[in-house]
Amino acid sequence: MGIAMAPRVTVPDIKVRKRSKSDAPIVVLTAYDAPGARIADAGGVDIILVGDSAAMTVHGQSDTLNMTVEHMAVHVAAVSSVKPNALVVGDMPWLSYYLGDVDTIRNAAAIIRAGAGAVKLEGGRIRRSAIEALVAAEIPVMGHIGLTPQSIHRLGGYRVQAKDPLAAEILVQDAIGLAEAGCFAIVLEAVPRAVAAEVTASIPVPTIGIGAGADCDGQVLVFHDLLGLSERVPKFVRRYATLADDAIRAVSTWSEDVRAGRYPSDEESYH
Ligand code: KIV
Numbered sequence: 001m002g003i004a005m006a007p008r009v010t011v012p013d014i015k016v017r018k019r020s021k022s023d024a025p026i027v028v029l030t031a032y033d034a035p036g037a038r039i040a041d042a043g044g045v046d047i048i049l050v051g052d053s054a055a056m057t058v059h060g061q062s063d064t065l066n067m068t069v070e071h072m073a074v075h076v077a078a079v080s081s082v083k084p085n086a087l088v089v090g091d092m093p094w095l096s097y098y099l100g101d102v103d104t105i106r107n108a109a110a111i112i113r114a115g116a117g118a119v120k121l122e123g124g125r126i127r128r129s130a131i132e133a134l135v136a137a138e139i140p141v142m143g144h145i146g147l148t149p150q151s152i153h154r155l156g157g158y159r160v161q162a163k164d165p166l167a168a169e170i171l172v173q174d175a176i177g178l179a180e181a182g183c184f185a186i187v188l189e190a191v192p193r194a195v196a197a198e199v200t201a202s203i204p205v206p207t208i209g210i211g212a213g214a215d216c217d218g219q220v221l222v223f224h225d226l227l228g229l230s231e232r233v234p235k236f237v238r239r240y241a242t243l244a245d246d247a248i249r250a251v252s253t254w255s256e257d258v259r260a261g262r263y264p265s266d267e268e269s270y271h
Pocket of ligand 1: 030049050051053054091144187189210220221222
């Protein structure tokens, strides 16, 4: 008897998942390599986001600006190698969608060819033409507004966005513009819950919140934050495991065993 496999999640599946239609929220987790993708997929997430947060979580940088299309393609290929049921979305890194439609499509194609089913890019209505060009090239696009980490120098820090009524209205109009341009879903990062609720009610495609409260159509977290592998986490993160502590304990026990001559045992040796 064959093993029953969950059907693979597709862009059209996600596009219609508004909670106003009483769907369960969409679950999105980042992953950057094959073991992370296996864990995320076995945990039943709908989307694995290969985020440019890899710059910080994996490469130890203080921001995301050093990621390139080549870096992203390597991470996307590692994630998609496990053939997850989840939809794989690959981040377009900083500058990879600013230099004209041809450059944008070529860069997104590298991420799709590495195994992603869609790309994500940051910014509001200013990105309309890039999004329209990608959609016309059959590349599904997820938007990302609110706190956009690639704008770190303009924003002056990782801070909550859209706190005053004018900024909130601009955010709503940006979301409407992205949905009109063809985004199938939009990440809302670090915005007040009420603003995220207003954005969510204003657009026909799902919003995926991170630090945006419970009224979004879905939630996304960073793998290392959720599992307790990050040293410091923002207020909106709930840690569901303490893997760094467990790993340190395991390494130090092994070190003690080696130093005390308890490892390897005879059974752990070849004869
Ligand atoms: O790069 C990333 O991981 C992201 C999420 C935080 C949404 O963009």
